[in-house]
Amino acid sequence: MYLSKLFIPLLKENPSEAKIKSHQLMLRSGMIKQSSTGIYSWLPLGFKIMKKIEQIVREEQNKIGAQELLMPTIQSADIWKESGRYKDYGEEMLRIKDRQGKEMLYGPTNEELITEIFRASVKSYKSLPQLLYHIQWKFRDELRPRFGVMRCKEFFMKDAYSFDISDEEANKSYNKMFYAYLKTFKRLELVAIPMSAETGPIGGDLSHEFVILAETGESKIFADKRIFEIELKESNNNESIKELRKIYDQFYAVTDDKFKKDEFDKKVKKENQLITKGIEVGHIFYFGDKYSKPLKCSVDLQDGKKTNVKMGSYGIGVSRLVGAIIEAKFNNNVMKWPESISPYDVAIIPSIKKNDKLNFTKAEKIYNFLRNNNIDALLDDTEEHLSAKFKKTSSRLR
Amino acid sequence: MYLSKLFIPLLKENPSEAKIKSHQLMLRSGMIKQSSTGIYSWLPLGFKIMKKIEQIVREEQNKIGAQELLMPTIQSADIWKESGRYKDYGEEMLRIKDRQGKEMLYGPTNEELITEIFRASVKSYKSLPQLLYHIQWKFRDELRPRFGVMRCKEFFMKDAYSFDISDEEANKSYNKMFYAYLKTFKRLELVAIPMSAETGPIGGDLSHEFVILAETGESKIFADKRIFEIELKESNNNESIKELRKIYDQFYAVTDDKFKKDEFDKKVKKENQLITKGIEVGHIFYFGDKYSKPLKCSVDLQDGKKTNVKMGSYGIGVSRLVGAIIEAKFNNNVMKWPESISPYDVAIIPSIKKNDKLNFTKAEKIYNFLRNNNIDALLDDTEEHLSAKFKKTSSRLR
Numbered sequence: 061m062y063l064s065k066l067f068i069p070l071l072k073e074n075p076s077e078a079k080i081k082s083h084q085l086m087l088r089s090g091m092i093k094q095s096s097t098g099i100y101s102w103l104p105l106g107f108k109i110m111k112k113i114e115q116i117v118r119e120e121q122n123k124i125g126a127q128e129l130l131m132p133t134i135q136s137a138d139i140w141k142e143s144g145r146y147k148d149y150g151e152e153m154l155r156i157k158d159r160q161g162k163e164m165l166y167g168p169t170n171e172e173l174i175t176e177i178f179r180a181s182v183k184s185y186k187s188l189p190q191l192l193y194h195i196q197w198k199f200r201d202e203l204r205p206r207f208g209v210m211r212c213k214e215f216f217m218k219d220a221y222s223f224d225i226s227d228e229e230a231n232k233s234y235n236k237m238f239y240a241y242l243k244t245f246k247r248l249e250l251v252a253i254p255m256s257a258e259t260g261p262i263g264g265d266l267s268h269e270f271v272i273l274a275e276t277g278e279s280k281i282f283a284d285k286r287i288f289e290i291e292l293k294e295s296n297n298n299e300s301i302k303e304l305r306k307i308y309d310q311f312y313a314v315t316d317d318k319f320k321k322d323e324f325d326k327k328v329k330k331e332n333q334l335i336t337k338g339i340e341v342g343h344i345f346y347f348g349d350k351y352s353k354p355l356k357c358s359v360d361l362q363d364g365k366k367t368n369v370k371m372g373s374y375g376i377g378v379s380r381l382v383g384a385i386i387e388a389k390f391n392n393n394v395m396k397w398p399e400s401i402s403p404y405d406v407a408i409i410p411s412i413k414k415n416d417k418l419n420f421t422k423a424e425k426i427y428n429f430l431r432n433n434n435i436d437a438l439l440d441d442t443e444e445h446l447s448a449k450f451k452k453t454s455s456r457l458r
Numbered sequence: 459m460y461l462s463k464l465f466i467p468l469l470k471e472n473p474s475e476a477k478i479k480s481h482q483l484m485l486r487s488g489m490i491k492q493s494s495t496g497i498y499s500w501l502p503l504g505f506k507i508m509k510k511i512e513q514i515v516r517e518e519q520n521k522i523g524a525q526e527l528l529m530p531t532i533q534s535a536d537i538w539k540e541s542g543r544y545k546d547y548g549e550e551m552l553r554i555k556d557r558q559g560k561e562m563l564y565g566p567t568n569e570e571l572i573t574e575i576f577r578a579s580v581k582s583y584k585s586l587p588q589l590l591y592h593i594q595w596k597f598r599d600e601l602r603p604r605f606g607v608m609r610c611k612e613f614f615m616k617d618a619y620s621f622d623i624s625d626e627e628a629n630k631s632y633n634k635m636f637y638a639y640l641k642t643f644k645r646l647e648l649v650a651i652p653m654s655a656e657t658g659p660i661g662g663d664l665s666h667e668f669v670i671l672a673e674t675g676e677s678k679i680f681a682d683k684r685i686f687e688i689e690l691k692e693s694n695n696n697e698s699i700k701e702l703r704k705i706y707d708q709f710y711a712v713t714d715d716k717f718k719k720d721e722f723d724k725k726v727k728k729e730n731q732l733i734t735k736g737i738e739v740g741h742i743f744y745f746g747d748k749y750s751k752p753l754k755c756s757v758d759l760q761d762g763k764k765t766n767v768k769m770g771s772y773g774i775g776v777s778r779l780v781g782a783i784i785e786a787k788f789n790n791n792v793m794k795w796p797e798s799i800s801p802y803d804v805a806i807i808p809s810i811k812k813n814d815k816l817n818f819t820k821a822e823k824i825y826n827f828l829r830n831n832n833i834d835a836l837l838d839d840t841e842e843h844l845s846a847k848f849k850k851t852s853s854r855l856r
């Protein structure tokens with residue numbers, strides 16, 4: 061791509077509404093444009109990065125045997141009434157009446173809909189376990205959207221759901237996802253720590269938030285800092301992932317809501333205590349028959365009895381990750397993109413003088429050579445001064 | 459993928475609401491599932507096909523230099539009031555009030571929003587021409603949704619927009635898209651005929667619907683049948699595409715709304731007259747300053763004057779194409795997928811006898827060989843009778 065052709069509307073000043081770096085840089089470098097409060101258009105540069113993140117998330121889901129499908133954005137209120145959440149969900153749910161007065165809503169999450177799909181299709185234990193996921197736009201009518209794409213109204217998420225016949229089997233599905241998440245974040249060059257999170261009335265230890273460190277994070281983090289040094293070993297069965305989980309479980313790591321000072325001091329030596337802030341980029345959660353029970357989603361077991369399907373849900377904020385990665389990695393006013401998701405592989409910035417096309421011709425030669433070798437290059441063909449070019453073009457690359 | 463693991467809920471009977479073949483077959487083969495009236499979930503098999511179509515559409519847009527971005531699904535009513543369409547659009551527009559009482563809507567189309575993005579960014583003729591597109595979910599609150607994914611409420615579309623400084627320049631953008639559309643449909647193994655369509659008050663000849671033949675089509679077609687024999691020649695500049703357009707323009711081809719019997723009889727010999735039905739799968743349309751004028755989207759020209767940007771829009775119904783391709787190609791109860799979008803490259807259907815694993819072992823060998831060579835294979839590992847297997851598995855492949 062020639063820079064002069066790239067649709068990349070730069071802003072010279074920080075927009076007043078942008079309080080954190082990622083929001084400022086994304087607006088200034090033309091990655092996004094606000095279309096209304098908390099709702100953004102993704103311009104070519106931002107879109108390209110988000111799509112690369114999406115693809116990495118997808119590949120790691122596919123690797124553990126999860127199957128991709130797609131649920132619509134607009135849902136009927138009926139299934140939410142069945143689960144009991146239609147009343148409970150509150151004002152963050154965007155409620156809609158269609159032209160015939162039917163109550164609809166823009167999905168803020170999809171447990172009900174996936175359970176409905178599953179119960180209509182699967183009747184026997186033989187079809188289990190099953191992992192299904194989708195990557196779709198969701199909507200939450202935030203009262204105070206802020207931090208750009210990190211807490212906005214319309215956002216892009218991967219949501220997976222697991223279906224098993226017993227808690228024990230569900231544990232295996234949970235472990236698969238636990239591992240897939242670690243792999244996903246590693247490919248994004250992020251150190252994302254699985255932190256024990258609240259499990260609600262179900263209890264147990266099957267709820268983890270994946271948090272990356274960033275000064276601007278909304279989550280306060282209390283951890284044994286050695287957890288950041290765990291090496292991710294390739295694991296391909298439940299036993300080896302169980303080992304991996306044990307290693308993580310050795311080290312204390314929780315967010316605000318699970319923090320207890322006594323416990324922290326008891327379990328973590330002073331010199332290993334880390335208190336800092338982070339951004340939640342993923343959440344995995346086992347909730348048993350919380351939805352399958354009210355929605356009557358059961359399967360026949362081998363012995364002829366029926367059981368409610370045991371479910372878990374597994375989310376990654378794809379659009380949020382774009383902002384979160386900037387927060388975790390920026391240096392001054394420069395965004396540092398991991399190679400796996402950088403918008404271009406190479407930027408060529410020739411010093412172009414008027415009436416002397418030599419450098420530009422050389423640059424074009426390099427550009428064409430790279431393109432012919434499937435290396436995605438950006439050629440700065442504008443006639444600005446070299447220092448201005450460096451500033452502009454390098455802010456778009458790692 | 460092993461068939462026993464594939465999430466593919468088959469239906470044995472035709473659902474009563476499904477009147478046409480594509481709707482019946484998509485439901486029966488577990489490609490889609492209705493979630494509420496006119497709104498569908500895309501299950502793994504249907505999703506896979508739709509994504510392949512999306513990718514072909516994307517590649518052909520990129521080839522002509524169009525840049526991909528993404529506008530949100532939920533828009534503010536404000537820009538629609540600016541253009542004057544908020545009142546005019548009628549009940550098909552899904553209107554929404556957010557928690558603060560602000561008037562929002564689910565985009566039925568995006569001329570307003572893309573114009574707003576463009577006017578905020580581009581000020582000079584130097585940045586033109588520009589082609590921008592996105593592939594996004596749209597919503598139209600159809601009173602009577604029918605024909606499955608072909609006339610549903612939530613649908614997936616590619617929409618491109620061109621921006622030029624003059625009618626003459628806009629003509630070149632239009633020609634690029636005209637060519638990209640022919641290429642796209644050719645890769646989908648479809649004969650899609652560009653038919654002159656109504657241009658509205660602007661006049662001229664810059665509006666074409668791309669129609670494929672199918673008995674169940676909603677559009678009545680009147681054509682010189684020789685138009686189906688035109689060969690698509692590789693063209694890489696405006697001159698060669700102009701030549702191509704001339705070839706198409708030689709032959710009469712219109713839909714209902716532009717049909718005049720006198721003209722048809724005068725221009726087309728009896729033996730070449732074809733009166734049939736088709737499905738619209740794409741529409742390209744030049745509308746000049748229809749939106750740029752009320753939305754005040756102008757650029758500075760070289761001579762210091764300003765001009766309203768001249769725009770065109772170019773749509774392809776990606777989700778609709780899944781149904782349309784079935785309609786155009788099915789034979790009896792078998793869907794015939796073009797190789798470029800078939801869900802799997804190869805299906806392996808061994809005859810498996812109880813207590814004799816020999817055939818299955820052979821089949822697995824072939825399966826693994828194919829997978830290692832990046833050939834996407836489906837292995838039917840179920841223990842059904844061979845004839846039942848053939849029926850089931852072959853209905854999913856070309």
